[in-house]
Amino acid sequence: MVTRAEIVRHVLAHPGLMDVHSHIGMDPSHLFTNAYPYCMSVEDQALRGQLLGIDYTVSFPFLYTRYFALLPFTRGQYECANDAGCPFPYKVENERLLQELYEVFPRYAQRILPFAFFDPGRLQAEQAAWLAELAQRYPLFGLKTATSYLHSYLGDLLGPGKPLLDLAAKLDLPVMLHTAVLPGDPWGDVFALLQVVRARPDVRFCLAHTCRFSLRALDAAAALPNAFVDVSAFNIHCQLAQTDHPAIAAPAERFATDYASHAVALAAFADAYPERLLWASDTPYHYFMSQFFNDQGERVTMHLACDYETEVAELRKLPAATIRRIGTENSLRFLFGHGARA
């Protein structure tokens, strides 16, 4: 099997366009509730990249883990399934992704860089021990969580979840964090998350979804040497901005640009945060036709659509030097630290 060092050498020797936020796996809670998206295989993800001229894709599992009982989960209830095959979150899903990539499709091992998913609020020591074991067996490139949809608190990473960040520091794995500004979502609160980033200067973090366009959060991230910001699912966020949806920062708090134009807005962010912005699509979540639950137990539904071709075509409208910066150079520093040279 190819080693992590061999993949890193290859990536650094052949710098190219990177999509640093995407998913591989499946989410039966989406499949059974007519939500979209619900699946993606290693093969499909690799072919998407080849079709659209993306050289490297960072991929992590989907949100649902077999640790949770499925039907309660679709109602926003987080009950352990008592499934011996998955005694803590993401045990099965992380191993499956690594197996599929390195054992079934090793020819894609130099295109797809896998991150492991984690839950900062449940059985953290068990997750950290398992991830350490998986990282011995397979090349692993980072960690990812999306606390909004787990109803877990990021702040736990400074308490009982500390073993997860200690592992990230020890193995030099960057950590990708889902962000939120939506009232009723204390779990993904971008400002709570910034406190974690500030408290752990020994770990590199990426704050996903352009910090939901919150100027204060973006500026705070830019002031922290270990923080990056990705623009995953940018088009549907621009759509939300145009309707002043509460899932993104309110107009008075919002980074000011023309959200009617994807490319104009993307260029404005890239100019404002030249060292920190990372290009990403969130494929296949540039479609988000789904539901989730707020802190009152109320169902929040969204129906947003943008295709992958548009995400890539809008990026390609930017100057070549900007694309190289947010699509390659910054991404390499997020993944591999300051030793990385594009």
Ligand SMILES: [Zn+2]
């Ligand atoms: Zn995502």
